[in-house]
Amino acid sequence: MLDTPEAVVEALRENHDRPHGLHRTVTAEEIVDAAELLDVPDTLVTALLELMASYEFTGEHRKSPVVFARLLKLWDTAPDTFSQWEAHQVFWRFKWVATSLLQVPEVPLAAIHGWIDTMRSRYTAADHGMQPVAAMRYHVANHTGAGLADAYDLWATRARTELSDCEACEIRHLAEHQVESGDDAGALEIWGPVLEGETGCTEEPQLSRSRSLLPLLRAGRADEARSHHLSGYRQVRGNTGTQDAVGLHLEFCALSRNEGRGLEILAENRPLFEATGAPLAHLGFLTGAGVLLTRLVEDGHADTAVAGPPGRDWTAGTLLDHVHSAAGRLAAAFDARNDTGTVGDRFRSRLAQRPLLDEPLPLGLRTQVARPAVSVVAAAVAVTPAAGTDLSQDVATLVREARRLAAAGHPGENRLWDRIEERLADGGFAHDDELGPQDLLTAELAEQRAYKLTKQDRDEESATELKRAAELYEGLGMPWHALNARSRALAWRTSSEDTDREAIRAGLDTVLAEAERLQTQAPLTAETALEYLTLRYAAAYAAYQDALRELPETEGTAAERFQEHARTLRAEAERLSVPHHVANALQLTADLAGRGGDTEAAEELLRAALDAVDASARPWRGSRPRALLAQFLLSKGEPDEAAELLHRALADAARYDDTDFALAPTYSLLGHAASHLGDLGGAVRHLSEAAALFDQDGELAEAVDVRLQLADVLGRGGRPEDAVAVLESLLADEAHAPDNERAFAQARLSLARGLRDLGEHLPAAEEFLRLADTVAAWEDDRPVQTLVAVEAAITLAMADRWEAANTAYERAVAAHAEAPNPSLIISMMCQFARLAVQARAAQGLEAALEHLARADAVRAGVPQDAEDFAHWYERGTVHYRRACVLAEAERFEEALPEAEAAIAAHEEGGEHGEVPRAEAVRIAALVEGKGLALYQKAIARLTTAAARCRNAGLPEAADILEALRQDYLRR
Numbered sequence: 001m002l003d004t005p006e007a008v009v010e011a012l013r014e015n016h017d018r019p020h021g022l023h024r025t026v027t028a029e030e031i032v033d034a035a036e037l038l039d040v041p042d043t044l045v046t047a048l049l050e051l052m053a054s055y056e057f058t059g060e061h062r063k064s065p066v067v068f069a070r071l072l073k074l075w076d077t078a079p080d081t082f083s084q085w086e087a088h089q090v091f092w093r094f095k096w097v098a099t100s101l102l103q104v105p106e107v108p109l110a111a112i113h114g115w116i117d118t119m120r121s122r123y124t125a126a127d128h129g130m131q132p133v134a135a136m137r138y139h140v141a142n143h144t145g146a147g148l149a150d151a152y153d154l155w156a157t158r159a160r161t162e163l164s165d166c167e168a169c170e171i172r173h174l175a176e177h178q179v180e181s182g183d184d185a186g187a188l189e190i191w192g193p194v195l196e197g198e199t200g201c202t203e204e205p206q207l208s209r210s211r212s213l214l215p216l217l218r219a220g221r222a223d224e225a226r227s228h229h230l231s232g233y234r235q236v237r238g239n240t241g242t243q244d245a246v247g248l249h250l251e252f253c254a255l256s257r258n259e260g261r262g263l264e265i266l267a268e269n270r271p272l273f274e275a276t277g278a279p280l281a282h283l284g285f286l287t288g289a290g291v292l293l294t295r296l297v298e299d300g301h302a303d304t305a306v307a308g309p310p311g312r313d314w315t316a317g318t319l320l321d322h323v324h325s326a327a328g329r330l331a332a333a334f335d336a337r338n339d340t341g342t343v344g345d346r347f348r349s350r351l352a353q354r355p356l357l358d359e360p361l362p363l364g365l366r367t368q369v370a371r372p373a374v375s376v377v378a379a380a381v382a383v384t385p386a387a388g389t390d391l392s393q394d395v396a397t398l399v400r401e402a403r404r405l406a407a408a409g410h411p412g413e414n415r416l417w418d419r420i421e422e423r424l425a426d427g428g429f430a431h432d433d434e435l436g437p438q439d440l441l442t443a444e445l446a447e448q449r450a451y452k453l454t455k456q457d458r459d460e461e462s463a464t465e466l467k468r469a470a471e472l473y474e475g476l477g478m479p480w481h482a483l484n485a486r487s488r489a490l491a492w493r494t495s496s497e498d499t500d501r502e503a504i505r506a507g508l509d510t511v512l513a514e515a516e517r518l519q520t521q522a523p524l525t526a527e528t529a530l531e532y533l534t535l536r537y538a539a540a541y542a543a544y545q546d547a548l549r550e551l552p553e554t555e556g557t558a559a560e561r562f563q564e565h566a567r568t569l570r571a572e573a574e575r576l577s578v579p580h581h582v583a584n585a586l587q588l589t590a591d592l593a594g595r596g597g598d599t600e601a602a603e604e605l606l607r608a609a610l611d612a613v614d615a616s617a618r619p620w621r622g623s624r625p626r627a628l629l630a631q632f633l634l635s636k637g638e639p640d641e642a643a644e645l646l647h648r649a650l651a652d653a654a655r656y657d658d659t660d661f662a663l664a665p666t667y668s669l670l671g672h673a674a675s676h677l678g679d680l681g682g683a684v685r686h687l688s689e690a691a692a693l694f695d696q697d698g699e700l701a702e703a704v705d706v707r708l709q710l711a712d713v714l715g716r717g718g719r720p721e722d723a724v725a726v727l728e729s730l731l732a733d734e735a736h737a738p739d740n741e742r743a744f745a746q747a748r749l750s751l752a753r754g755l756r757d758l759g760e761h762l763p764a765a766e767e768f769l770r771l772a773d774t775v776a777a778w779e780d781d782r783p784v785q786t787l788v789a790v791e792a793a794i795t796l797a798m799a800d801r802w803e804a805a806n807t808a809y810e811r812a813v814a815a816h817a818e819a820p821n822p823s824l825i826i827s828m829m830c831q832f833a834r835l836a837v838q839a840r841a842a843q844g845l846e847a848a849l850e851h852l853a854r855a856d857a858v859r860a861g862v863p864q865d866a867e868d869f870a871h872w873y874e875r876g877t878v879h880y881r882r883a884c885v886l887a888e889a890e891r892f893e894e895a896l897p898e899a900e901a902a903i904a905a906h907e908e909g910g911e912h913g914e915v916p917r918a919e920a921v922r923i924a925a926l927v928e929g930k931g932l933a934l935y936q937k938a939i940a941r942l943t944t945a946a947a948r949c950r951n952a953g954l955p956e957a958a959d960i961l962e963a964l965r966q967d968y969l970r971r
Contacts, residue, residue: 002034005043012050020241025054041081045074049089052096057202059240059278061100068097091128091163094119098136102143103280105333112140129161135173142177143280143334145342152177168194168204176211184215195228206235210245213252217356223681225252226363226688231721234728237268240275247288254292255353257360259299260367262292267307274309279330283343286327287350293320294351362688364710364722365729366695366703395423396432399441406444407527409580411620411658417448443472447485454492455660459499463489479518480531487511487538494545501546508539524576533573533581540565544588554596562592580621583612587625599632606632620656623649627666634669639676646670664693668706671713680717687713704730704743711750720754727751745774745784752791761799768792772808782819789815790828797835805832822862826874829855830881837888848885852878872913876905880920887923892931899924911952918957921945925964935968942968 002008011031018024028051035047048071055064075082075090082090098116101107120133134155141151156174164170171194178187193199194208209232216225233249236242246269253262272285293316296304302317309322327347334343402416423429424445431438450465466489473482490507493499515532524532543562550558566585573581586609594602606629613622626649630642646669653661667690674682687710694703707730714723730747748771755764772788775781789812796805809832816825833848833855855878862869879902886895899920906917921941928938942965949958 002031003038005038005040008035008038008043008047012046016050020054020057020239022058025051025058025060028054041074041078042083045071045081045086048074049086049093052093055277056096056100057241059243059275059281061103061278061281063277064100065097068093088163091123091126094122095132095136095163095165099139100278102140103278105279105330105337107337109140109144109337109339116140123163128163129159131155131158131161132163132165134158135165135170139173142180143342144338145340146338166201166204168199168201168208171199172204172208172211175208179211179215184218187215188212188219188221195224206232207242207245210236210242210248213248214255214356217252217256217361222256222357222361223685225256226361226684227719227722229253229363230365230725231719233265234721234725237265238271240272240277242281243269243272243275243278244281244284244288246272247285250285250288251291251350251353254295255356257355257357258363258367259292259296261363261365263304263306264367266292270307270310280334283327283330283334283347286323286330287347290320290323290327290351291353293323295355296320360692362685362692364684364688364691364707364726366691366707366733367729395420395429396435398423399435403444409618409621411656411660414448414451414659415657417445421445421448437476439472439476443469443476443481443485446472450488450492457496459493459496462492466492480515480528483511483515483518484531484534484538487535491538491542491545494542504542505546508542511535512539529576529578533569533576533578536565536569536572537581537584540569540585540588544592547592548595551595552597554592554598559592563589579612579616580618583609583616583621583625586612587628590625591628594628594632599635603629603632603636620652620658623652623658623661626652627662627669630669630673634672634676637676639673643670643673643677646673664690664697664699664702664706666690667693668702668709671706671709675713680713680719683713683717684710684722701740701743704740704747708743708747708750711747711754715750715754720757724751724754724758727754741774745771748774749788749791752795756795756798761795762801765792765795765799765801765804768795769808772811782815783821786812786815786819786821786824790821790824794828794831794835797832797839800839802839816858822858822869823874825858826855826878829858830877833881833885837885845885845889849882852882852885855881870909870912872905872908873916876902876909876913876916876920879905880916880923883920883923883927887927887931890931892927895931896924896927899927914949914952914954915957918945918949918954918961922961922964925961925968929964929968935971939965939968 002011008031011027011034015024015027015031018027028047032044032047032051035044038044048067052064052067052071055061055067071090071093075087079087098112098119101112101115116133116136119136120130123130123133134151138148138151138155141148156177160167160170165173171190175187175190178184178190188195191208191212194205195212197205209228213225213228213232216222216228229249229252232245236245236249239246246265250262250265253259253265266289269285272282275285276282293306296302296306296316297320302315302320304316306314306316306319308314308319314322328344331344331347335341398416398420402413402420405413405416431441435441446465446469450462450469453459453462453465466485470482470485470489473479473485487508490504490511494501494504512535515535519532540562543558543565546558547562550556553559566589570582570585573579573585586605590602590605590609593599593605606625609625610622610629613619613625626645630645630649633639633642633645646666649661650663650666650670652658653663653666667686671683671685671687671690674680674686687706691703691706691710694700694706707726711723711726711730714720714726727747727750731744731751748767752764752767752771755761755767768788768791772785772792775784775788778784789808793805793808793812796802796808799805809828812825812828816822829851833851836844836847836851838844859871859874859878862871862874864871879898883895883898883902886892886898902920903917903924906913906920909917925938925942925945928934928941942961946958946961946965949955949961
């Protein structure tokens with residue numbers, strides 16, 4: 001019951017700790033009603049200020065001026081009831097009212113100018129500077145477009161005052177002015193201190209991250225744009241007070257060609273369609289949604305289902321109509337109020353934007369809503385093969401070009417054959433006799449279908465197509481082509497588990513015997529030599545598959561048979577002067593050697609293979625051996641050359657239109673190489689690309705693994721918010737992902753730790769509890785249960801959820817009894833001691849000491865000969881924490897011996913104990929000096945310890961001790 005001032009103050013304190021949102025706002029309204037009934041002005045002032053803040057940060061700008069009017073009346077009638085901070089807030093919040101009035105089109109412009117005049121008079125009477133007043137006049141001018149240049153000069157040239165917007169917010173406004181003036185580079189330079197984390201506030205850097213997205217993209221700084229989207233969106237999503245920033249993220253997704261991500265954001269923020277308390281900000285959200293929907297509709301996806309206002313189903317087309325109508329009415333209302341066309345012009349200009357990138361910017365996120373796919377035909381028409389052929393040409397021309405590329409072994413043939421098959425399926429093509437017999441084209445297309453079926457692991461269907469092609473070639477009097485098709489029909493089936501390998505080997509032996517017979521009848525020509533070597537390659541490939549199954553055994557029958565086939569292929573290719581088949585033999589041999597552990601031999605063979613590729617005049621053949629060589633070099637710790645090889649492999653694959661080259665694994669390797677080279681931006685870029693490509697290929701398990709690696713790289717690279725965003729997107733799709741419980745458990749553990757590091761303790765604790773439910777069934781991995789219980793307990797305590805924390809604490813102790821981990825349990829108990837003192841003041845001391853007593857008991861129970869337990873470290877840790885706890889309670893006489901004991905314990909650790917020893921010395925010196933006034937003793941201790949740290953190569957620790965010593969010397 002809020003029937004006393006004390007009860008109201010306590011309710012205000014409790015409500016202030018809640019996140020901004022409907023619950024906090026409604027509670028603030030109830031508290032104001034209760035405070036009014038008490039007739040205690042100072043309590044009412046505090047309650048009104050809290051309610052106004054709730055309105056401000058939840059976007060209820062229509063209500064905020066009414067609350068301030070009541071505050072101002074109290075200020076005029078009872079100024080003594082305002083504390084110094086509350087008096088400051090009265091003048092500070094004049095600015096809030098001005099911006100709130102600007103947000104509402106029903107408020108006449110004259111009334112806004114009148115309010116700013118009132119603000120000016122109040123500031124003058126209180127002897128405050130005019131810069132904040134000039135800032136408000138600039139915001140009005142920027143909104144209306146009238147008198148903007150003069151208003152900017154009057155604001156930007158004035159010195160800041162104590163009532164000016166915080167530095168971070170003012171930087172944002174200055175940068176936005178440059179963006180609107182067309183100077184992205186100047187804006188980004190101004191934004192530097194905020195975007196780089198040098199200055200911030202409750203609204204920053206998240207608002208600047210949102211507003212800088214498109215300037216960064218236009219400036220070619222895509223890596224930074226990606227990062228600002230990942231970290232910035234998390235801080236504004238679902239928040240009615242930042243709905244215009246959500247609109248900017250929607251706009252970014254549309255213009256970076258991440259429509260799927262945009263649709264996901266739209267669905268996640270569906271309630272914002274009804275958040276109308278701040279009409280100008282709502283227009284910003286609707287505009288961002290309009291940019292996204294316009295892109296979808298113009299790309300031909302008007303019928304795609306999307307999330308819109310609750311109550312009905314929407315398509316991109318119908319929602320775009322709704323957004324146009326609602327946003328158009330708002331823009332028109334503002335322009336009518338302002339008597340200018342500025343707001344409407346900005347709305348229409350944003351809707352008219354086109355994507356800033358040719359390809360989607362990889363974000364590293366797993367989106368649940370995929371971008372509507374472009375049709376296969378449209379995609380084929382949109383891409384021109386390496387040879388420069390126009391895919392809209394007649395079929396006969398396409399066939400001739402495809403055959404030319406096939407004869408050269410050029411990978412660009414694949415796209416041409418696909419297009420030919422599509423054109424034939426459309427009907428209306430009369431076979432051109434100049435193309436040769438129709439059966440020839442039928443056989444060629446059957447081979448192409450077989451190749452595609454094999455890539456889809458549909459081996460039986462592939463073999464059927466190849467057998468059909470072989471029969472057609474036989475009928476056409478093309479025996480070498482027929483043998484080639486038969487050899488591949490056999491060899492490509494060897495990758496399947498349920499294959500009769502003896503039958504395949506016998507079949508290939510028959511094909512090879514027939515090939516030898518044909519050679520005795522007629523010498524090989526340049527064309528038939530290629531066919532002959534291709535079937536030799538098929539035999540070597542089949543033997544390679546058999547040898548793979550024998551690994552790690554490298555000396556068995558299968559390995560010998562492979563070596564024989566590979567040597568024959570290489571020898572025959574050398575005899576016939578066909579270097580690219582020499583490279584094929586060397587690459588297969590290298591791959592098997594590397595898998596068997598002989599990476600040096602593999603590297604040597606691959607370098608020889610690349611020499612053969614260079615001699616072949618078929619440069620497109622180099623991508624695969626380069627990628628494989630890079631993999632071995634990475635395993636040896638040579639990322640420099642590996643990165644060069646991978647870049648070359650990807651460049652050649654793109655240059656020669658090699659659509660079959662494994663892009664996703666190659667980008668993943670390149671991400672690893674960049675990470676090892678310290679190139680964080682490159683690592684993030686390449687791993688993000690790999691994740692998107694694995695998604696595209698349907699390789700979901702690989703995509704999960706790459707995203708875990710990406711999150712790890714981001715976390716280690718000092719970008720924890722980005723890492724958390726990646727992990728959140730990964731876990732959001734857990735139900736639809738492959739059955740890989742352990743991988744997702746690792747993701748959840750990393751997410752929970754990341755959230756905790758960001759200070760988001762309650763969400764972190766929730767993730768730990770979800771993880772605990774998962775690992776509870778892992779009977780074969782009880783140590784993990786202990787780990788998760790410990791981390792959940794500590795995080796719940798950090799979130800001030802002590803009842804749940806204590807339950808998790810006891811669960812961790814019980815798990816420790818099943819799967820002992822004394823170091824972990826002792827660490828938890830020490831952490832609880834620290835947190836108990838911080839959270840519960842006097843009664844927390846006894847709880848803290850009890851935790852430390854339990855830690856001593858755990859430590860005492862570990863056998864002295866336990867090799868995996870550092871007795872000195874754990875003993876020192878408990879003594880150190882007890883010293884801190886006692887010092888916090890001002891029980892200095894008891895604290896000092898504990899600190900001394902910690903120093904002595906860490907002394908036993910030798911060089912490993914130097915860092916914790918130095919920290920224990922610092923605590924002992926603090927107790928001696930500030931607790932017991934034994935300054936000379938503390939100075940002597942610090943002098944010796946600082947010198948010891950310098951000798952041990954610990955300059956930072958030495959500097960910390962020296963700084964405390966100097967502080968004592970000045971006393």
